[in-house]
Amino acid sequence: xxxxxxxxxxxxxxxxxxxxxxxxxxxxxxxxxxxxxxxxxxxxxxxxxxxxxxxxxxxxxxxxxxxxxxxxxxxxxxxxxxxxxxxxxxxxxxxxxxxxxxxxxxxxxxxxxxxxx
Amino acid sequence: xxxxxxxxxxxxxxxxxxxxxxxxxxxxxxxxxxxxxxxxxxxxxxxxxxxxxxxxxxxxxxxxxxxxxxxxxxxxxxxxxxxxxxxxxxxxxxxxxxxxxxxxxxxxxxxxxxxxx
DNA sequence: TCCATATTTCGACTATTATCGAAATATGGA
DNA sequence: TCCATATTTCGATAATAGTCGAAATATGGA
Numbered sequence: 001x002x003x004x005x006x007x008x009x010x011x012x013x014x015x016x017x018x019x020x021x022x023x024x025x026x027x028x029x030x031x032x033x034x035x036x037x038x039x040x041x042x043x044x045x046x047x048x049x050x051x052x053x054x055x056x057x058x059x060x061x062x063x064x065x066x067x068x069x070x071x072x073x074x075x076x077x078x079x080x081x082x083x084x085x086x087x088x089x090x091x092x093x094x095x096x097x098x099x100x101x102x103x104x105x106x107x108x109x110x111x112x113x114x115x116x117x
Numbered sequence: 118x119x120x121x122x123x124x125x126x127x128x129x130x131x132x133x134x135x136x137x138x139x140x141x142x143x144x145x146x147x148x149x150x151x152x153x154x155x156x157x158x159x160x161x162x163x164x165x166x167x168x169x170x171x172x173x174x175x176x177x178x179x180x181x182x183x184x185x186x187x188x189x190x191x192x193x194x195x196x197x198x199x200x201x202x203x204x205x206x207x208x209x210x211x212x213x214x215x216x217x218x219x220x221x222x223x224x225x226x227x228x229x230x231x232x233x234x
Numbered sequence: 235t236c237c238a239t240a241t242t243t244c245g246a247c248t249a250t251t252a253t254c255g256a257a258a259t260a261t262g263g264a
Numbered sequence: 265t266c267c268a269t270a271t272t273t274c275g276a277t278a279a280t281a282g283t284c285g286a287a288a289t290a291t292g293g294a
Contacts, residue, residue, distance in 0.1 A: 151240080186240055
């Protein structure tokens with residue numbers, strides 16, 4: 001996962017409603033939930049939810065599959081895992097004191113070109 | 118960490134320049150780096166960087182401490198760790214297949230009030 | 235004190251995000 | 265085929281984010 005994809009994924013989660021949507025879909029994973037059910041549970045207009053679902057989908061965090069008359073939204077497990085690994089390995093530099101866990105090694109050189117004052 | 122704080126932290130990281138800044142500060146943690154050095158390394162106007170540093174600071178992800186004439190910015194290790202734990206425990210529901218690691222237990226009920234279609 | 239330097243704040247502007255109702259599209263069943 | 269339902273797209277609008285140069289503020293040293 002490169003920076004651009006990571007920023008897209010982070011942007012997608014950086015909204016109260018979308019965070020709630022994502023959590024709901026994580027809780028039901030790997031099953032999907034119809035758009036209407038999500039809208040109803042979160043008390044938001046169908047058109048607003050549709051906008052946010054499309055943001056999450058474009059970021060790759062959720063998938064949409066039509067099932068009869070419903071469109072089921074579900075977390076993309078691989079993409080979610082990739083984001084977590086990006087944050088842990090690349091962003092937190094694999095340091096347990098930052099990540100709260102034994103670190104994964106960074107996949108890129110995070111110090112390149114940095115000159116000190 | 119509640120949803121509001123998490124959204125603030127995610128928003129702060131959801132920008133290419135701020136993600137680069139954050140990574141630089143993670144790489145140098147726990148040492149801080151002067152604003153000017155960051156601006157120079159990333160090739161951005163001082164005023165623009167100042168704006169982004171303030172976003173990161175307001176989100177609690179970095180701290181600022183004056184040291185002589187410089188203001189040193191450094192990652193807030195505790196806040197970073199809290200964010201990671203929030204994502205792992207509350208957001209990923211502690212599931213290894215989502216988090217890429219043995220899970221922490223969620224600290225809240227993520228399924229409350231969800232009615233199925 | 236006065237100047238050079240480090241950083242932030244201000245101002246002005248552009249672009250993007252978010253909202254919701256209404257209208258359009260798509261699907262399955264009668 | 266025709267209708268009911270699920271969802272998205274389209275407007276229109278308000279709010280926020282992002283950019284940079286110029287001006288303001290703060291610190292340390294001569």
